[in-house]
Amino acid sequence: MIKENISIKNIVLKNRVIAAPIVTNSWDDNGSPTLDTLEIYKAYAESGAGLIVAEQHAVHTWGRVSLRQPSLYNDKSALELRPITKIFRDKNIPIVAQLNFGARATITKLLDDPNYKLVSPSGLPTPRKSPVDANSRALELIEIKEIIQSFADAARRAVEISKFSGGVQIYASHGYLISQFLSTLTNIRTDIYGGSLANRARLLFEIVEAVKAVVGNAPVSVRLGASDNMPNELENGLTLSESVWIAEELANMGIDWLSVSGNHCIYGIGVDDNDTAYFAPYSKAMRNAMYKYDIPVDCTGGIRSLETAEKLLKEKVCDLIGIGRPLLSDKSFLSGWNL
Ligand SMILES: Cc1cc2nc3c(=O)[nH]c(=O)nc-3n(C[C@H](O)[C@H](O)[C@H](O)COP(=O)(O)O)c2cc1C
Numbered sequence: 001m002i003k004e005n006i007s008i009k010n011i012v013l014k015n016r017v018i019a020a021p022i023v024t025n026s027w028d029d030n031g032s033p034t035l036d037t038l039e040i041y042k043a044y045a046e047s048g049a050g051l052i053v054a055e056q057h058a059v060h061t062w063g064r065v066s067l068r069q070p071s072l073y074n075d076k077s078a079l080e081l082r083p084i085t086k087i088f089r090d091k092n093i094p095i096v097a098q099l100n101f102g103a104r105a106t107i108t109k110l111l112d113d114p115n116y117k118l119v120s121p122s123g124l125p126t127p128r129k130s131p132v133d134a135n136s137r138a139l140e141l142i143e144i145k146e147i148i149q150s151f152a153d154a155a156r157r158a159v160e161i162s163k164f165s166g167g168v169q170i171y172a173s174h175g176y177l178i179s180q181f182l183s184t185l186t187n188i189r190t191d192i193y194g195g196s197l198a199n200r201a202r203l204l205f206e207i208v209e210a211v212k213a214v215v216g217n218a219p220v221s222v223r224l225g226a227s228d229n230m231p232n233e234l235e236n237g238l239t240l241s242e243s244v245w246i247a248e249e250l251a252n253m254g255i256d257w258l259s260v261s262g263n264h265c266i267y268g269i270g271v272d273d274n275d276t277a278y279f280a281p282y283s284k285a286m287r288n289a290m291y292k293y294d295i296p297v298d299c300t301g302g303i304r305s306l307e308t309a310e311k312l313l314k315e316k317v318c319d320l321i322g323i324g325r326p327l328l329s330d331k332s333f334l335s336g337w338n339l
Contacts, residue, residue, distance in 0.1 A: 001313040002306065002321065003339060005050075006296060009219040009256045011094045011166060013050035013320075015339045016313060018259075020300045020324035021053040021098045021169070021223075027068045031058075032080050041084045043331035045091050048339035049323070052093060053259070054084070054164075056100035056171055059154035060147060061115040063101035063177070072097065072154035072162070081162035094166030096221065097158035099211075101147055103177035105132040119143065119177075121187040121194065126175045127228070127237070127264050144193060144203065147177070152210035159218045167218035170207055173225030173261045178204050182246070183228050183264055185237040201246045208253050219256035225263025226282035230271060238263045240282060244289050251293035258297045259322065260286050267324070273302035283318040291316075298322045306337045 002016050026036040044052050058064040058071040071077045081097075088095040103120050110116050111134055120126075120136035139147070155168045172178040180186040181203045187194050193202050204222070212220050224247060228237030247258055260283045261267050268278050283299035290297050299312050300322025309321040326333040 001310050002337065006319060008296060009167075010217050011219060013094065015048075015050040016320050017049045017309070017334060017337070017339060018298055018300070018320050018322045019044050019047060019049040019052040019327050020322040021055045022324050022328045023055045023069065024328070025068055027070055029067045031067065031069055031071045031077060033070070033084060038083060038087070040328070041087055044327065045087050045093055047327055047331055048334040048337065049327065050093070050339070051096065051166055052088060053096045053098055053169055056098045057154065057158070059099050059101055060150040062117045062119060063103070063147070063150070064110060064116060065100070065102035065104060065106045067107065067110060067113070072099065072157045073150060075157060075161055078157035078161035085163045085165065089163065089165060095164055096166035096169050096219075097162065097164040098169045098171050098223070099151055099154050099158070100171040101150070101177040103136065103180055104130045104175060105134065108132050121181045121189055124186050124188065126180065127185050128175060128266055130175075138189070141191065148203070148206050148210050151207045152214050155211040156214040159215050164218075167215060167220055167256070168211060169221045169223055169259065170204070170211060171223050172204050173223050173263055174266045175264050178207065179225045179263045182225065182243075183238040185228060185264060197242050197245060201249065204246070205249065205253065208250060208255060212254060221257045221259060222250055222255055223259040223261055224250070226260050226279070226286065227262065228264040230262065230265050230268060231278065231281040233265070240285055244285055247286055248289055251290055251295050255295065257320070258286060258290055258295055259300065260297060261300060268301050271302070273304075275304035275308050276302040277308055277312060278302045280312060280317050283312075287316060287318050296320055300324060
């Protein structure tokens with residue numbers, strides 16, 4: 001199963017393993033790649049994974065989470081990513097640019113940058129503590145329009161200038177801006193971007209629509225926060241049934257694959273990740289909903305063995321297996337998987 005190839009729009013993956021996006025902290029203070037960045041991505045290209053999702057790229061100067069991260073908010077930074085995408089083009093392995101608007105800073109130094117502003121849907125703090133304890137300001141309607149446009153511009157640059165061959169992924173999880181909009185814990189707006197589920201998901205839908213309009217044939221995926229709580233917790237905030245509805249709407253809009261993770265519960269920090277596949281219940285629910293649309297779904301989080309990966313595929317929990325931390329720390333992690 002794991003070696004079975006799968007098509008996502010116009011690309012064919014040689015196996016079912018995805019390298020999940022992980023912030024590498026390898027970029028310089030201007031967000032330019034360093035030799036370390038190139039080494040890290042070369043290792044990903046050698047890892048055996050069939051698809052690489054590169055770490056989050058800021059779409060707007062206000063959307064950064066740190067100084068040392070890649071960005072796509074102007075042509076110059078998009079061009080600087082070419083040496084990375086070339087590594088993957090030479091090996092015929094698709095690589096995806098993940099697009100993010102942080103709205104949660106991870107370093108205080110960023111707050112001193114005059115080109116940065118900490119904004120959010122309603123000026124509320126995120127429920128799982130942010131590394132930087134600072135007050136955000138609620139976005140104006142005109143700024144929301146600007147952010148939607150910044151996702152579209154970044155997506156176009158990722159495909160046309162940086163040459164990401166696997167297209168783009170819109171980051172709608174882990175308590176960042178889009179995921180803050182999805183959740184009643186952080187979105188108490190009374191305009192068309194708050195209140196009902198359709199209103200809370202409006203920002204995500206408008207971003208997907210704007211991105212799809214500019215990327216031509218390149219695949220568009222969404223990394224969706226399935227719930228504000230881990231599978232064993234009581235539901236409070238965004239619920240699984242709400243996110244399944246969002247996923248079906250995204251399917252109707254024509255996204256090409258869906259990545260499943262946590263919303264305000266982030267990616268399962270502190271849970272037992274020793275081959276527990278802790279988000280399997282969420283992936284299974286999404287896969288059940290997406291199957292009729294022929295949209296592949298991944299399961300990521302605490303998958304550590306080939307046996308578990310095969311079992312998840314066989315039991316139709318997911319179509320793709322995401323591996324995060326092990327692949328970043330050990331480039332030979334997949335060597336026993338015979339990919
Ligand atoms: C340090 C760190 C940085 C991360 N950065 C991102 C990111 O940029 N984008 C994203 O979608 N997920 C990010 N994640 C979450 C991972 O993609 C993945 O979901 C998580 O590590 C669980 O999978 P694993 O158990 O295989 O590591 C990050 C995780 C860690 C530990």
